[in-house]
Amino acid sequence: MAMLIQWCRVSVCFNSLGPGGRACFSTSRRWCAPKPLAMEDFTCDLIRNFSIIAHIDHGKSTLADRLLELTGTIKKKEVGKNEQVLDKLKVERERGITVKAQTASMVHNFGGKQHILNLIDTPGHVDFAWEVSRSLAACQGALLLVDASQGVQAQTISVFHVAQERGLKIIPVLNKIDLPAAQPERIAAQMQSTFGIDPADIIQISAKTGRGVDQVLQAIVDRIPPPNGTTTRPLKAFLFDSMYDRYRGVISLVAIQDGILKKVRYSVDLVIHHLVSIISGDRIVSCHTNKKYEITDIGILNPEEIPVTSLHPGQVGFIACNMKESSEAHIGDTLHRVGSAVDPMPGFKPAKAMVYAGIFPIDTSDFPKLEESIKRLALTDRSVTIQRESSTALGQGCRLGFLGTLHMDVFRQRLEDEHDANIIITAPTVPYKIVYRDREVYVSNPTEFPDAIEAASKVKEVQEPIVKASIIVPEEYFGDMMDLCFSHRAEELEHKYLDAGTGTESRIMLNCVIPLSEIVTDFFDQLKSRSSGFASFDYEEAGYKSSNLAKMMFLLNGKPVDALALIVHRSHEDAIGKLWVKKLVKVIPRQMYEVPIQAAVGKKIIARETLSAYRADVTAGLYGGHVERKMKVLERQKEGKARMKRMGTVDIDKDAFVEIMRSKSK
Numbered sequence: 001m002a003m004l005i006q007w008c009r010v011s012v013c014f015n016s017l018g019p020g021g022r023a024c025f026s027t028s029r030r031w032c033a034p035k036p037l038a039m040e041d042f043t044c045d046l047i048r049n050f051s052i053i054a055h056i057d058h059g060k061s062t063l064a065d066r067l068l069e070l071t072g073t074i075k076k077k078e079v080g081k082n083e084q085v086l087d088k089l090k091v092e093r094e095r096g097i098t099v100k101a102q103t104a105s106m107v108h109n110f111g112g113k114q115h116i117l118n119l120i121d122t123p124g125h126v127d128f129a130w131e132v133s134r135s136l137a138a139c140q141g142a143l144l145l146v147d148a149s150q151g152v153q154a155q156t157i158s159v160f161h162v163a164q165e166r167g168l169k170i171i172p173v174l175n176k177i178d179l180p181a182a183q184p185e186r187i188a189a190q191m192q193s194t195f196g197i198d199p200a201d202i203i204q205i206s207a208k209t210g211r212g213v214d215q216v217l218q219a220i221v222d223r224i225p226p227p228n229g230t231t232t233r234p235l236k237a238f239l240f241d242s243m244y245d246r247y248r249g250v251i252s253l254v255a256i257q258d259g260i261l262k263k264v265r266y267s268v269d270l271v272i273h274h275l276v277s278i279i280s281g282d283r284i285v286s287c288h289t290n291k292k293y294e295i296t297d298i299g300i301l302n303p304e305e306i307p308v309t310s311l312h313p314g315q316v317g318f319i320a321c322n323m324k325e326s327s328e329a330h331i332g333d334t335l336h337r338v339g340s341a342v343d344p345m346p347g348f349k350p351a352k353a354m355v356y357a358g359i360f361p362i363d364t365s366d367f368p369k370l371e372e373s374i375k376r377l378a379l380t381d382r383s384v385t386i387q388r389e390s391s392t393a394l395g396q397g398c399r400l401g402f403l404g405t406l407h408m409d410v411f412r413q414r415l416e417d418e419h420d421a422n423i424i425i426t427a428p429t430v431p432y433k434i435v436y437r438d439r440e441v442y443v444s445n446p447t448e449f450p451d452a453i454e455a456a457s458k459v460k461e462v463q464e465p466i467v468k469a470s471i472i473v474p475e476e477y478f479g480d481m482m483d484l485c486f487s488h489r490a491e492e493l494e495h496k497y498l499d500a501g502t503g504t505e506s507r508i509m510l511n512c513v514i515p516l517s518e519i520v521t522d523f524f525d526q527l528k529s530r531s532s533g534f535a536s537f538d539y540e541e542a543g544y545k546s547s548n549l550a551k552m553m554f555l556l557n558g559k560p561v562d563a564l565a566l567i568v569h570r571s572h573e574d575a576i577g578k579l580w581v582k583k584l585v586k587v588i589p590r591q592m593y594e595v596p597i598q599a600a601v602g603k604k605i606i607a608r609e610t611l612s613a614y615r616a617d618v619t620a621g622l623y624g625g626h627v628e629r630k631m632k633v634l635e636r637q638k639e640g641k642a643r644m645k646r647m648g649t650v651d652i653d654k655d656a657f658v659e660i661m662r663s664k665s666k
């Protein structure tokens, strides 16, 4: 058996559980090994695994923080301070949204007994629905949080159904009762009519002030069933999340179903003040890949890592086992001990990219660095797909698949924030299905879309992805929402009153089927502005549908520019062509000569604008004697040229180019 020998100097060690049930630290000047939590004491009846589910901004992360404080897991913060403990990413803090589900184990005393409560925080935005369903797979219960001023929203309904389908015990919680606009009775009635929840079961709280949060804590223990599992059956661990650590490789989050997962550490004091730790971990196998690994590290997240020597049935924790590639940690996989196979647990649907975009370095020589950064970032975000692509205008780049446009935007921001990347991102496209006579091909890059001539001779039909969308909105905005849906090619529209029978002011739920390509552009912004921010929106994929689509090319000076290509519905081609040439003529800088800007579908020119000529005399104003200065300026202009992007025969400096791509991705 492979042994891992580790020299460690530990100046902080875990001694025992402190008064709040937490591990407490004691500093020591001696070299010592950490004394881990006695996980074997936490039998299933003392464990609760739960999640908080809600519509975006209804207060999940704030409630998570209050629970962590109440159990003494973190120090109490000043009320009103907005920084959330589980929202670890900079982008999450800046935008106030949760992107990546986090896990935190809390140890708390109920009725004289220490319990472990494992909280799995979930994101609220529709783009991250995959993260939600992944998190729920490791839970037995969920707190369904509803904002007492906003009421039930589109994602409240979708997350409720996901939790219900998974058979989770749902604890309804009304949050933000401190707000003057809160209407707890009315919203409780709404929850009753929408979900059949008994208002007497609803706990009313303010996650901000902490009011009522102790009742939530008690309800977690009283109402959520403990996990069931036994130490007598062979080890079976469910892998539900993973992250990447530069030193330890892939770290997987697991929920133990049966058996015990161990890492044994022998400490030998070889020399005074020097301890040698010999670690011998369980040997495990992945049901998905059949690969074998040896456990090198086990712990729980509190929310920071606390090492433990074993994880027992019902417990949730992390493991490191020398997995090098993040693709080895298959989300939904079952792990078992070498030599004692088990039936794998049902995994769940892998994440499916809904939106694709090309990412290119501004400076083409930066491609190797950019590719490395993208790969690194993708290690922490398993739902992104990556493929290389190259463009005549933009050089070498990567085509990435995302769960939605917010996901795309968050990834872009993380590349810039965390990897200092200087990038151009192309307009988002959805994956189209091209049905040829003998095969089907998915195309997620407009340049690969068949042109009109090829389409006429070889393509049987073109299909586009559609989604089932639901919009919840106060009655007064219903007409605007119908207009919005019609202008985005929605079909099968139907609606129902959400507050039927409650005798209160009405909200309407509007359901329709809409092409995905229509909602990846400005749909969400328009939805918010046309409903004064009151509409909420959710969607789920609904397959493919035949559609009359074409590739629109943009020509500068008669030459097509691949990076600007778009797929458009034929009914909108004139309007889109005109709109884009108008936008392009505004952002493309004038050249020494006149430049026609055209939009074309096949051979047909749909729209045209002309960019008038302009001579940029950078040396104007420098009179005869200033030869040196003149040379310097010309030299600088030459350097600038090297960073120019070439579109057809037109050179465009990088700022103008970024501006063009930005306006195209809106």
Ligand SMILES: Nc1nc2c(ncn2[C@@H]2O[C@H](COP(=O)(O)OP(=O)(O)OP(=O)(O)O)[C@@H](O)[C@H]2O)c(=O)[nH]1
Pocket (backbone or CB within 6 Å): 054, 055, 056, 057, 058, 059, 060, 061, 062, 063, 082, 096, 097, 098, 099, 122, 123, 124, 125, 175, 176, 177, 178, 179, 205, 206, 207, 208, 209
């Ligand atoms: N007045 C009041 N504000 C609250 C309460 N709970 C949360 N908030 C505020 O509501 C906003 C959203 O809270 P978050 O906890 O970030 O919401 P979230 O559900 O985690 O958001 P996502 O993770 O992005 O879905 C923040 O500005 C909070 O300070 C509450 O009980 N009362």
